[in-house]
Amino acid sequence: MLDSYRHPGEFEAQSDVFMTWLPDDIQMQGYDNRATCIEVIKALQNYGDVKLHVNCGAEGVLEKARAALRAADVDCGSIEFSQFLDTNWYVRDNGPTIMVNDRGGMRMVNHCWTYYGVWEKDAAEVVCARKAGIHMAVSLGCFDIVSSDLVSEGGDREYSGDGIMMCIGDTEVRKRNSEYTKEQVEEEYKHLYNVSKIIWLPQPTVEDDDYRMGPLEYRDGVPYFGTSFAAHVDEMCRFVDSSTVLLAEVTDEEAAESAAAAESKRRLDAAYEVLRNETDAHGQPIKIVRMPVSIPVDYLLTVEDDDYALYKGFIDEMGGHFADGTPWPEGDLHFIASTGYCNFLICNGVVVGQRYWNEGMDSAIKAKDEQAESVLKACFPNRRIVMVDALALNMSGGGVHCWTKNVPAAGKNA
DSSP states (O other): OGGGOBOOOTTSOEEEEEEEOOOTTSOOTTOOHHHHHHHHHHHHHHHTOSEEEEEOOSTTHHHHHHHHHHHTTOOGGGEEEEOOOOSOSOHHHHSOEEEEOTTSOEEEEEEEOOTTTTSOTTOHHHHHHHHHHHHHHHHTTOOOEEEEEEEOOGGGOEEOSSSEEEEEHIIIIIITOTTSOHHHHHHHHHHHHTOSEEEEEOOOOGGGSOGGGOOSEEETTEEEEEOOSOOOGGGTEEEEETTEEEEEEOOHHHHTTOHHHHHHHHHHHHHHHHHTTOBOTTSOBOEEEEEEOOOOOEEEEOTTSTTHHHHHHHHHTTTSBOTTSOBOOSSOEEEEOOOOSSOOEEETTEEEEEEOOOTTSOHHHHHHHHHHHHHHHHHOTTSEEEEEEOHHHHHTTOOHHHHEEEEEOOSTTO
C-alpha cells in the first residue's frame, strides 16, 4: 500500500547520494563547474557518511570524471560509477525519488519529465532522462516503481518528513501541469507522497524563473537575462527540521537597487505571508528563519561561449523571441547568474552550502557568504558546515542541491 511509505525530510538519515558528471559543453567560458562538483564530493566523503554514486551519462565522460577526481586526490574506490545514458545534468530533478517504510522497503515515485517544460512528454531526450532515474533506483535494489502523469522535478518538492510537502504553485500547476486544476495536482501529490498537506508558495525568485520568459531587468536600455529554467522551491525555501523552514529574504535596500531584486522581494514577501499562516503536522505555527540572498553576479555570454548555442537554441525553438516578445539580441548577452544560499545539501553529518567570494571580489560578497554560513550554523548546530565555491555551477543553471540527489535511509532508525 502507498500509505505504508513516506518521504523523509532531508535532515533525516541518508544512505546514498547520486550525482551526474557534467560534460565539457555544459560550461560558461572562464568557469569550471567540475571544480565545484569535486568540492561537493570531498565534503560528502569527509563528513557525509553516505554511499556516493557518480553517473557518467554522456559519451566519453567516465574516464574524464575519474581522471579529474584522481587529480584532486579523491578516493575513487569508494564511489560507484555508472553509465546510464542521461540528457539531464542536474540529477535532483530527474533522479530517483525514493520513499521508505519502517520495514526497510523502498519505493520510487516516477514523475513525468519534460526538461523543465521545454519538450513534449514523449520526446526522445525526455524519455532518456526519465529512464535514467529508474536505472538509478534499480541500482539501489528498488524495484517498486510508482509512475505518475504529473510533470514535476525534485528541486521543487520539499518534505517535512511527517506529512507536509512544500512546492511552488506557479511551477507545479501553470508551468508544468496546466491541463490539471490545482486541486487535482494536490490530490495526486497527497496520494503519491502520503502527505496530509501541501504548502503552496506562489512563485519562485525571479532569478531562478524560466529565462525564456524575457529579461529580468534593463540597465541603461540593455536587457539582462536569467540563466535558469527551474523555478524551484529549493532556491528559496527549505525545511531544516519538521517544523522550521529557511526562507530567503531581500531587504528594502536591496530591492531599491534593481528591478530584479524588487520583484524577488515581492515574491518572497508573498511566500512569507503564506508560511506565517501555516502550521506543522502537530498544529503549531511553522518557525521561519530568514536567509540572505546573494549579491548578484553578472556574466557576459559571448558568441564564442560553449553555452551560447544552448541558450540560443531554446529561443530559436520559440521563433527567435522570448515569451514576452523580446528578440534574441544580436551579439553578446548579459546574464545574471542564479546564485543563492538556499540551494544547500543536508547529508547526515554535513551541510554543503554555497559561497561566492574569491580574491579580488567585492568584500560585500564575502560578508554575505559569512552571514549565510552563520545562518546555516545556527540551523544545524550539530553538523559540519562546508561552504563550496558554487559560482561556476550556478552559471550553468544549477547549484549544489540541484546537482545532487540524496536517498533516505530505510528502516525504523531512518
